Amino acid sequence: MKNISFYLIMNKLYVMTLDKYIQYIKEQILNTQWFKKACKEKKIVIKYLSKDYFKSISYNIYFKYENTKYYFYKLLLLRFEYKEELENSNHLKLLNINIINETRFNVVKLLLSLQKNFLNTNHFLNMSIIKRADFINNYIKLYDKYLDTSILSKILNNTYFLFNNYIHKLDYLVPKERFIYSIYIKDIINTHINILKSDEQISKLIYKKYNIKLSRRVVCDIRNKYLITRVRKIDKFDSVLSDTNFFSNKKLLNKKNISLLPNNIKGVYELSSNKIEFYPFLQNKVLYIGSSKNIKKRLRAYTTQYAHTKEIQDFIKNGNDLYFRFIRILEYRESERKFINNFIYTHGKLPRLNTQRVL
Numbered sequence: 620m621k622n623i624s625f626y627l628i629m630n631k632l633y634v635m636t637l638d639k640y641i642q643y644i645k646e647q648i649l650n651t652q653w654f655k656k657a658c659k660e661k662k663i664v665i666k667y668l669s670k671d672y673f674k675s676i677s678y679n680i681y682f683k684y685e686n687t688k689y690y691f692y693k694l695l696l697l698r699f700e701y702k703e704e705l706e707n708s709n710h711l712k713l714l715n716i717n718i719i720n721e722t723r724f725n726v727v728k729l730l731l732s733l734q735k736n737f738l739n740t741n742h743f744l745n746m747s748i749i750k751r752a753d754f755i756n757n758y759i760k761l762y763d764k765y766l767d768t769s770i771l772s773k774i775l776n777n778t779y780f781l782f783n784n785y786i787h788k789l790d791y792l793v794p795k796e797r798f799i800y801s802i803y804i805k806d807i808i809n810t811h812i813n814i815l816k817s818d819e820q821i822s823k824l825i826y827k828k829y830n831i832k833l834s835r836r837v838v839c840d841i842r843n844k845y846l847i848t849r850v851r852k853i854d855k856f857d858s859v860l861s862d863t864n865f866f867s868n869k870k871l872l873n874k875k876n877i878s879l880l881p882n883n884i885k886g887v888y889e890l891s892s893n894k895i896e897f898y899p900f901l902q903n904k905v906l907y908i909g910s911s912k913n914i915k916k917r918l919r920a921y922t923t924q925y926a927h928t929k930e931i932q933d934f935i936k937n938g939n940d941l942y943f944r945f946i947r948i949l950e951y952r953e954s955e956r957k958f959i960n961n962f963i964y965t966h967g968k969l970p971r972l973n974t975q976r977v978l
Contacts, residue, residue, distance in 0.1 A: 633773035664700040681779035742897040743802045801845040872941040884914040888945035899967030907972040910955035930972045
């Protein structure tokens with residue numbers, strides 16, 4: 620393997636935002652006379668690291684991940700081929716861009732492959748634990764290229780990607796081990812509600828389910844850091860949340876079933892599908908939680924073009940079936956807030972079709 624001397628790599632390029640980095644490529648290379656002259660004389664050939672890229676400059680601050688593919692702005696995939704040294708050592712500028720583009724691209728490619736299960740489900744329980752030292756060793760074995768902790772950190776901290784309509788820093792895919800352990804702890808607590816008496820018991824269950832040894836003290840430290848209670852206090856409202864008998868029977872959302880409902884029902888309602896949704900902490904079929912002083916009127920609106928949220932409109936237009944159930948509660952707005960907060964606590968985020976929390 621050829622160990623590339625670090626002085627050839629312009630350290631500042633790794634920490635530039637991608638839009639400034641692209642501006643640098645244009646000003647220092649693409650728009651210069653020496654570059655245009657060298658291309659005309661066929662001393663330089665422009666190639667790309669991947670055929671999957673986008674051309675719109677508005678997306679140059681991040682790369683996109685969708686449908687198992689990832690797309691960079693095309694200038695971030697540039698690879699220059701040159702056969703000889705250029706005047707004023709300009710070939711070193713090309714070499715720096717080649718190294719940076721290729722290193723960033725390969726780091727992203729390897730990282731996405733390691734977190735494939737998480738990216739496909741958006742479920743934190745499917746996120747792999749990645750140690751940076753192990754990642755670097757795998758990178759060197761796979762690509763036979765140079766990478767060290769400093770370069771990796773610069774790439775992770777200065778590269779952003781669009782995933783599930785959110786922009787994340789790349790280090791989102793390399794979380795701290797204790798964060799992942801906190802997810803495991805929360806999973807154990809959520810699946811053993813009100814029967815856990817000690818952190819030692821949690822430790823044993825984590826080892827049994829995940830084959831990971833965590834001491835009682837480590838479990839306690841993680842719970843305290845991430846504000847995870849060992850036993851959830853059940854008040855009068857929480858008992859309603861945990862008892863599905865308080866809800867009406869689940870029915871298909873259509874005009875016939877809605878017409879059978881009484882008028883002027885005040886309460887909270889839930890919309891769900893017949894498919895499992897992957898949330899960060901748990902899986903569920905719930906898609907939306909809402910409230911109304913007239914649930915019948917609100918549900919009827921979902922069967923017309925006047926549905927009050929575009930997300931639900933689009934979901935129904937795509938031919939997907941929705942199911943509803945409701946609970947009668949006079950303080951419906953406050954109860955909706957509690958239901959949504961409980962869902963976020965147990966699942967890690969809002970229901971898929973909810974766009975904001977109730978304050």
